[in-house]
Amino acid sequence: MVNNIVYIPPVKDCSYIDIDANMAVHINNAFTNKNVFRISDSLKEEELPLLTYDFKSKKWLTGRYIGKLFFNYNNQEYCFEVIPRFGNAAVMQLLEEIFNIKLAHSKSKSNLENKVHNELIKKLISIIWVKQLSKANVHGLPKNIVKRKHKGQTVKGRINIRKSVLPLYNENLLVSNSIEKQIDPIIISILHKAHKILAKDYFLSQNMLTDGVKEVINSAAGYKNKTITKNQYQSIKYGSMYANYKAIVDFSWQIIQRKNNNISQEQSKDTNDALFLDMAEIWESYLMTILRKKYSIGGWRVYSSKFNIYRNKDFSRGLIPDIILEKDNKVVVLDAKYKRMTTNYRDYDREDFFQIHTYGAFMQSQNKKVLGLGLIYPLLENFDQPQLERNFSKTLFGDSSSESWFKVDGIKLTESIEELRIQKEAFLSRFQTNLSMYYLA
Template identity: 40%
Template sequence: MLNSPVLINAKDCFPFENQEGYGDVLKYFISNQKQLNIFHFSNYTNRDDLEIAYFNTRDGKWYAGRLIGEAQFEYKDVNYKIVITPRFGNLQLFRMLEEIYNIKLANSKGTITKQNDYQYLIKQLIAFLWLNLLSKANKHGIPKQNEFKNYKGAIVRGRLDVRKSIIPLQVEEKIVSRYNEKVVDSTVAKILIKAYKILKADYKLSSIRVSLGAKNAIEQLQASNTRDTYLTELDYKNLRYNNIYLSFKPVVDLSWDIIKKKNFNSNNDSTSDSFSFFLDMAEVWEIYLQSILKRHFAKFGWHLKKDKIQTYTGKDFKRLIIPDIILEKGNEVMVWDAKYKRMEFDYFDYDRADFFQIHTYISYYHQNQKVIAGGLLYPLSKEFSRERQFKNRSETLFNQEATNTKYLVDGIDYTNLNEEKIKEEEANFLNRIADLQIN
């Protein structure tokens, strides 16, 4: 592979900056999307419309999708590097991750921000999040499971195994018994240890300060003497967690993604520099909104509700409805859909499919509960003034008198980015939503 790649870059949800003449390269990139390493930090379900890039027929330009990261690959004997960065910069990304995981990235934020190599940035974030997930999970030690063991001696441990004791009793005057012992879950341990080794070797894990909780978990893993044997997808899928160890599922899931990291090129040459790492910003945006809304509305008696609604059960046209954010208090609900799309309040920014989807959700809840409000929530690329707010809010559903449900398009204004301003606009957004509950 050549040393100096041709750079094709974009901000997420925006056109590629230097795309002329590279249409075939972008098509190749899109066609190999399944070869990308896309890391997920939740059981996020909205992945059907996940696209790395697309061609917009309205203006004849190639646009980046909602994924951020970079990939280096070879196409027709030319080396290319595609880089997609957050359209609001790293500061917004760090703020969302800090909120989601209740952590401070201050220790590594400076190091990460200085890096021009976006692959390095994504790797560092993954390593940092892995350590924090491991630390949070390690409340009761590494997951353990019961394992039956045999004991041969003069006394009984557990239950006597009469059949196996016949010969030892005659020859050695010993008996065999069978007992239960709690041992480290070997599959969990192997997955975590393997991910830890990869993170140390390839993700610069050693440059990040390790918390006491994570350090203790790593020491337990190393002391478990788990054999480094081959792991299969079935081993991972068959994992079951009891309630006490359920907190380990997120870090084990992330570890499995790290282990499975793929090579972008079809020749799968693991020695090449073509590994690709991407984060789904739509996933991060949705979980971030869930977190800030849950925290803010708890003081008003509301709670975040998770719903998976099966409609038309038993019919060929049955569908599963999974609203992004449901806030509930008694018989009252608010229904929101998180959209990580470009919102500059142009006509085409208001997606017809999104409009019908959120109204379907609201209509469903109208059957049995009082829907106070609902709508679409975006990261906003233009200033959200009072005039803009008025034009993006209706006091009744469909702007008719039939219901008292408020409908709105809202979000967080990211037009003037600095750490203090982000928190200020976050508070403004939360206060606007809180005002909706006042009748």
């Protein structure tokens, strides 16, 4: 019989912890990557454990996920919690930038300590869903054009002369065709199902709904039993008027998928509840968002893409740079790294350096002019000017004739809204200096 929950002291992400080896192994066995809520379906997923063992330090190390795992171990229920090393408010601010919404900062610190199973993250997901849907519903629900055929003594739309000949002669009836607009059944079904899950499992209450969201929910009442397949979801077409619905539909699909993934795990004897956010995904989405906002209006395409290399070979692979800025066949390639960066030599990961330089070589093989490459980290402290200079090379590989730069840079994450804004603008200013110098060259 399981007794009261034992709360293991919270640990920060990407940090060393002292924990019994058997307990650590059990935590990894109780955790699955299906417990991670993805804020986007466009970023690559990786199968990673909650804890890894660092043989050099002989300690266990937390990864990039934040959240809570409730599990049973030796007839006792435990809670293992990973908290953000930069603070809850910093995470809130990154999510605000990504989704272009405002979250309640006054509650962000205290809510994380609530003992209810994963209440903070679940409420956060609900709030994001409501605010995104409210913004998307500016022009009403997305509608499709549907052609109707009418047979009768009256005409609806245009008469179909060819098909009216026999009915008119035999039955004294006319055949006419009309065009109508109807609410997209796939979109409204996805939104309805997501709302149902949020209301049941994510602490979404009626008083959290805006009038616009209530209107959508009421309109969805007739679609509550419709089952949606992955193919139907992927085949959704968004007209220009309703393009802003794509983000909320994608977000709703992630909610539905997590519910489906949890069905099998609910039968587990080891895991009672688990929900995590991937800070690496949030960091990458944040960088993509601020760069896209700044440079899209200047004609830059800011994107991520998968490039398949060595096709039809046994050693075929896929290259997936996190962020590419492209204009006039000139590119900058960046990799977002949610790791510790203190400018200590050990913080510079050998594999990361090889990876980003491989991306650069590939883009050159595609006849792109590579302006620069960069690894971008979240920082606990500022890079001072000497550190910035030591982390920037005017040419690839240092002493070379390359016309591409390479940099390691980052943004200091802070719980202060104003300070984070200053840090973000300082990073963008440095990036613009590098970009202008080499783009105009």
